[in-house]
Amino acid sequence: MLNYVWLIPLFPLVGVLISAILGRWLNRRIIAVIASLAVAASFVTAVLVLFEMLGLPAETATGENGRQRIVPIFTWIVSGDFVVEVNILLDQLSILMTLIVTGVSALIHIYSAGYMHRDEYHNRYFTWLNLFVFMMLVLVLADGFVTMYIGWEGVGLCSYLLIGYWFEKKAAADAGKKAFIVNRVGDFGFALGILLIFATLGSVAYEDVFPAAGTILPGTATAIALLLFLGATGKSAQIPLYVWLPDAMEGPTPVSALIHAATMVTAGVYMVVRCHSIFEASGTALSWVAWIGAITAFFAASMALVQKDFKRILAYSTISQLGYMFAAVGVGAYAAGMFHLTTHAFYKSLLFLCAGNVMHALGGELDIFKMGGLRKKLPWTFATFLVGVLALSGVPPFAGFFSKDSVLYSDFEYGSPLLWLLGVVTAGLTAFYAFRLLFLAFYGKPRMDKKTEKQIHESPPVMVVPLVVLAVLATFGGFIGLPDVLGLGSAIVEFLQPVTADVHLVEPATGGAAQELGLMLVATLAAGIGILIAYWIYIRRWGLANRMTKSAQWLYDIVYNKYYVDEAYTEIVVKPLRMLGGILDETVERRGIDAAVDGLGWLVGQAGEGLRRLQTGLVRNYALALLVGVVAVVAYFVLRSVLGF
Amino acid sequence: MVPASYYLILSAILFTLGVVGVLIRRNALVIFMSVEMMLNAVNLTLITYSRFLGNIDGQIFVLLVMAVAAAEVAVGLAITVAFVRHKDTTDVDEMNSLKW
Numbered sequence: 001m002l003n004y005v006w007l008i009p010l011f012p013l014v015g016v017l018i019s020a021i022l023g024r025w026l027n028r029r030i031i032a033v034i035a036s037l038a039v040a041a042s043f044v045t046a047v048l049v050l051f052e053m054l055g056l057p058a059e060t061a062t063g064e065n066g067r068q069r070i071v072p073i074f075t076w077i078v079s080g081d082f083v084v085e086v087n088i089l090l091d092q093l094s095i096l097m098t099l100i101v102t103g104v105s106a107l108i109h110i111y112s113a114g115y116m117h118r119d120e121y122h123n124r125y126f127t128w129l130n131l132f133v134f135m136m137l138v139l140v141l142a143d144g145f146v147t148m149y150i151g152w153e154g155v156g157l158c159s160y161l162l163i164g165y166w167f168e169k170k171a172a173a174d175a176g177k178k179a180f181i182v183n184r185v186g187d188f189g190f191a192l193g194i195l196l197i198f199a200t201l202g203s204v205a206y207e208d209v210f211p212a213a214g215t216i217l218p219g220t221a222t223a224i225a226l227l228l229f230l231g232a233t234g235k236s237a238q239i240p241l242y243v244w245l246p247d248a249m250e251g252p253t254p255v256s257a258l259i260h261a262a263t264m265v266t267a268g269v270y271m272v273v274r275c276h277s278i279f280e281a282s283g284t285a286l287s288w289v290a291w292i293g294a295i296t297a298f299f300a301a302s303m304a305l306v307q308k309d310f311k312r313i314l315a316y317s318t319i320s321q322l323g324y325m326f327a328a329v330g331v332g333a334y335a336a337g338m339f340h341l342t343t344h345a346f347y348k349s350l351l352f353l354c355a356g357n358v359m360h361a362l363g364g365e366l367d368i369f370k371m372g373g374l375r376k377k378l379p380w381t382f383a384t385f386l387v388g389v390l391a392l393s394g395v396p397p398f399a400g401f402f403s404k405d406s407v408l409y410s411d412f413e414y415g416s417p418l419l420w421l422l423g424v425v426t427a428g429l430t431a432f433y434a435f436r437l438l439f440l441a442f443y444g445k446p447r448m449d450k451k452t453e454k455q456i457h458e459s460p461p462v463m464v465v466p467l468v469v470l471a472v473l474a475t476f477g478g479f480i481g482l483p484d485v486l487g488l489g490s491a492i493v494e495f496l497q498p499v500t501a502d503v504h505l506v507e508p509a510t511g512g513a514a515q516e517l518g519l520m521l522v523a524t525l526a527a528g529i530g531i532l533i534a535y536w537i538y539i540r541r542w543g544l545a546n547r548m549t550k551s552a553q554w555l556y557d558i559v560y561n562k563y564y565v566d567e568a569y570t571e572i573v574v575k576p577l578r579m580l581g582g583i584l585d586e587t588v589e590r591r592g593i594d595a596a597v598d599g600l601g602w603l604v605g606q607a608g609e610g611l612r613r614l615q616t617g618l619v620r621n622y623a624l625a626l627l628v629g630v631v632a633v634v635a636y637f638v639l640r641s642v643l644g645f
Numbered sequence: 646m647v648p649a650s651y652y653l654i655l656s657a658i659l660f661t662l663g664v665v666g667v668l669i670r671r672n673a674l675v676i677f678m679s680v681e682m683m684l685n686a687v688n689l690t691l692i693t694y695s696r697f698l699g700n701i702d703g704q705i706f707v708l709l710v711m712a713v714a715a716a717e718v719a720v721g722l723a724i725t726v727a728f729v730r731h732k733d734t735t736d737v738d739e740m741n742s743l744k745w
Contacts, residue, residue, distance in 0.1 A: 617744025619737045623667055 005071050005090050006097060007045050009137040011038040015130035023123020023466045032113035035126035039109050039133055043102035044432045050095050058498055065498035067092055070143055070207065077146075081202060087142035089206060093499045096492075097140040097270055098340060100345050105133045107466035108349065114462035115356055125165060125252070132158035136263050140270060144205040145194045148271070152190065154233065155264045162259065163251035175247040183245040186234015193227030196220065197278075200366030206274070213277035225278050225285030229292075232268030237319045238296045238326060243566055245319055249311040253359060256311060257352035261318050262345035269325045269341050275332045276500055280332070290330025290415055294422045297323025299428040299563075305436070306560045310355050310366045313437050317392065320426060324407050327423060333410030334500045335493040339405050339481040341494070343399035346477050347391035350470035354385040357459045357467070358441060358534055362452055368437060373446035377456045382442050384467040389438050391474040393431035393527045399486040405520050406490075409483070412519055420519070424526050431530030439538040483516060652693040659686035673725045674733045677718065684714045 015038030019031055026034075056065045068091040070305040077084040088094075109129065116125055132155060139151025158178070164176025198204050200220055201212050213221070232238070239244040248260050259265070272279060272289060279285045297320045304316035321344050328337035359366065361378055375382045391400035404427060412420035446453050458464070537544045549556045558564070659682055667680030688707045695703025725735070730740050 613745050617741035618742055620668060620671075627664060627668070 003071060004045070005049055005069075005088050005141070006073055008042045008049070008102070009118055009134055009141060011041040011045070012130045012134040012137065016127055018132060019123045019127040019130060023127065026123070027158060028117065028122040029113070031122050031126050031187050032109070033423055034119075035130050036109035036113065038130055039102055040106040042133070042137070043099070043106050046095065046098045046102050049090070050099065053090075053092070053095060058494075061479060064245040065091060082198070084144060084146045084204060086147050086236050087139045087143040090141070091499055092496050093270070093273060093338070094140050096342070096496070097266075098137060100266075100342055101133065101140065101263050104345050104349050104470075105129075105258060107469055108254050108258045108262075108353070110468045111257075111356070111463050112196065114460055115254055115360065116252065119273050125162075127257070128158050128161045128165075129258070132162065132259060132264070136267070139267055143207065145209070146586060148274075149187075150191065152231070152267065153187060155259070155267065156180060156187065159183070159248070159259050159264055162255040163248045165255070169250070171247075172250040175244075175250040177364050179244040179248050182241050184535050186231045186241050187356055189227045189229075189234075190231025193224050193231065193631060196224045196227065198225070205413075210275075213281045216278070217369070218281065218283050221278055221282035222285050225275070225282045226288060227277070228275060229268075229289055231524075233292070234268075235271075236265045236268030236322045236326070238268070238292055238323060238541070239299065241298065242300070242319050245568060246312050246315045246562070249309070249315050253311070253312060253352055253356035256315070257349040257356070257380060260315065261352050262349035265318060265322055266325070266341050266345070269322065269337055272326070272329045273338060276329070276332075286330050286332065288330070290327050290411070290419060293323040293326025293328075293330055294411070294419050294426075295323070296320070297327060298422050298426045298429070299323075301426045301433065304433040304560060305429060305561055308367050308369055308554060310358065310371075310437065310441065311352070312346070313368075313433060314351050314355060317351075317430065317433065318344075318431065321348065321392075324352060324404065324423065324426075327415070327419060328407040328410050331410055331415040333407070333414060333602050335481075335490070336403070336406040336410045336497045339490075340403040342404040342480075343391065343474070343477050346470055347388045347398075347400055347474040350384060350467060350474055351388040351392065351463075351466050353463070353470070354388060357463060359461070360459050361456045362448060363455075365448065365452065368440040370448050371441040371446075372444040372448070373442070374456070375442040378442075378458050379403065380458055380464045380467065384443065384464075384471040385438065387432040387471040387474050392434045393531060394427055394523060395431075395527060395531075396524065397478065397504065399474050399476070399478035401524070402481050402483065404525060405483060406481055408523050409516060409519055424523055426640070427523055428526035428530040431527040432534045435531045435534035436538055439534060440627040443539060444542075483520065586630045649693055649697045652689060656686045656689040656693065659683075659689065671736050673728070673737050673740055676737065677721055677725070680721075681714060681718070684710060 015035050018034055023031055023323075054066045059066050068089070071088040071090060073086045073088060075083070076084045111125075112125070112129065117121065117126065130249070135151045135154030135158060137151070139155060141147055141182060142148035142151060161174045163179050164173045167173045167176070194204060197209055200216055201209055203209060216224070230241075234241040245265070249256055251259075279289065300316045300319035300323065303315050304320065307313045315482065321340070325337045325340050328334075328340060357378060358371070358374065358381065361374070361381075362371065365371065387398065391398040394401045394404040396402075400597035404423075407414075408420055408423045408427070411423055481490045481491070507524075537548075561567075653733055657742075663679045663683030663686060666682065667676050670679065688710055689709050691703040691710070693703075695701060695707075727739065729735055
């Protein structure tokens with residue numbers, strides 16, 4: 001089965017071809033089924049591969065990763081010294097990502113069948129969704145930087161296509177463009193990083209680059225690492241390139257759930273883990289990663305506190321949680337980061353799909369101040385959403401608790417207490433905004449208009465069952481990463497250990513059980529305080545929020561307007577670029593190049609005008625011309641023989 | 646005997662007269678006559694060399710030239726007749742439609 005691992009990306013690719021080519025003639029239901037089956041088939045294959053992998057020993061006799069395989073597909077580029085082979089790198093890290101991608105994708109495809117069933121162009125949606133899964137699989141299964149870059153760009157493309165799916169709506173089209181362009185800035189850094197790798201080491205294949213990473217000079221390694229990380233900030237929405245993610249909520253909600261919660265945005269984290277050798281070869285790159293992650297986490301959580309749009313709150317939450325993942329990998333705790341990635345995929349996609357259900361019930365309403373009382377009307381959605389926010393807030397025993405705890409613990413042990421503090425405060429904020437969302441949307445008196453209220457209905461099973469599955473995962477998924485204090489060992493850490501065993505800065509923990517329990521307690525307390533405050537403000541003292549806002553209106557305005565970062569970028573980046581474009585168009589293109597080309601044509605025309613006057617039509621002129629010519633030729637020959645040249 | 650140069654100079658003068666005639670005269674028929682004069686001047690040169698070098702090739706060549714001249718006149722006169730029928734004059738300056 002291991003040698004059939006190429007089937008995993010193949011199924012969605014086939015799905016793309018079927019939807020794209022035959023989609024016009026197939027009925028909507030069939031397209032949805034085919035697309036979902038394709039991804040489900042990938043998932044099943046991935047599970048089978050996993051079982052076979054687990055049957056292999058974790059460590060070979062020579063101390064290497066016993067569960068790693070490279071499965072060749074084909075050789076793509078051979079150009080002098082530059083060789084790119086397309087192979088599949090199968091190891092613990094890639095199979096984990098594959099399982100997450102295909103598993104969550106399959107659930108979301110099924111959900112989409114219901115959510116999008118009234119939409120016109122089914123085949124377009126499912127084509128791109130399958131294409132996205134394919135590209136993401138290319139990214140995670142790649143065995144070299146160029147192949148990964150293809151997947152990297154491919155998911156960015158699909159993100160653009162899907163965000164701007166309802167392109168007739170200007171906001172959606174703009175959001176798609178913004179996502180792609182901001183991503184592109186990051187991708188530029190990523191590409192430069194790859195070029196630098198090739199220039200330094202002469203290869204772009206992982207098996208050549210990572211073992212040799214130790215030989216790179218620290219300065220060069222830092223440059224490479226930071227360039228790669230720039231790409232990660234674009235793809236995973238960290239400072240400074242996070243601005244596209246909130247706007248990306250214009251896309252269909254299942255798209256937000258899949259791409260902007262569970263999969264594409266995690267590509268940056270995956271990349272850092274995959275390239276950890278390079279990051280560790282540089283002295284400072286990892287601390288950049290950790291700090292940017294932690295600061296982004298706090299920053300985004302602060303913006304989520306005051307948003308009114310259901311999905312935007314979740315979007316900022318995603319940015320924030322991604323920050324946690326980077327905060328973990330940035331201190332060398334790669335397994336902790338991947339653990340948080342996994343649990344986040346479960347509960348964040350769950351939350352987004354619940355948002356989809358709410359929108360479906362309310363006819364597209366997203367303003368949480370126009371909701372309320374949905375608890376009774378949408379019981380399934382409410383129950384699963386509750387599980388989601390509990391997981392997000394890090395309440396034990398839900399999955400988020402274990403993963404967030406592992407991140408915070410790593411930050412304290414291997415990073416600095418300040419990093420940990422930032423994480424704990426953010427955890428408190430997270431719990432607050434999560435429960436604020438829950439209370440405002442599901443509790444209290446209904447605040448929507450009567451007409452909408454009358455037709456609120458729970459979603460059909462096809463849109464509820466995936467939620468239940470995700471809720472179960474969000475509840476029990478944490479048990480794969482139990483903390484050390486319990487002495488039971490962390491399955492996920494042990495599983496991923498061989499991948500990062502080669503270079504590892506992390507010394508074993510020195511704190512001891514008491515410290516670990518203490519840290520856990522503090523984090524849980526922070527979450528608890530956040531929940532209580534949210535409860536107090538939004539359930540018990542209803543007007544309190546408004547009064548608080550008014551008393552510090554200036555602060556509220558700044559945070560509500562996202563600290564005016566978008567406006568700043570427009571002034572600093574967008575406007576100068578537009579101006580530059582205008583100058584290039586007017587002066588260089590029109591006056592310069594066009595003038596030169598047109599000028600040449602004009603010149604030729606003028607020459608022709610002049611020359612045509614030779615054609616007088618008079619026979620005697622022509623005879624004279626003949627005579628002149630003959631005389632010239634004869635003179636030449638005579639002079640030649642006389643003067644001897 | 647008469648020196649060769651006399652013949653050659655005469656031939657040159659005849660040729661020049663012919664050229665001038667072609668360039669200056671406006672009547673198509675006179676132009677043809679000038680062309681004939683040029684041809685005959687050439688013939689004279691050929692005969693001269695044939696006699697003074699003792700080689701009969703020159704005279705043979707003259708025969709050919711005369712044949713060609715005759716053919717050329719035939720064609721040329723045909724064109725002139727067509728032209729005169731069209732424009733009702735023999736002035737070659739009227740033949741100027743093929744111009745810009």
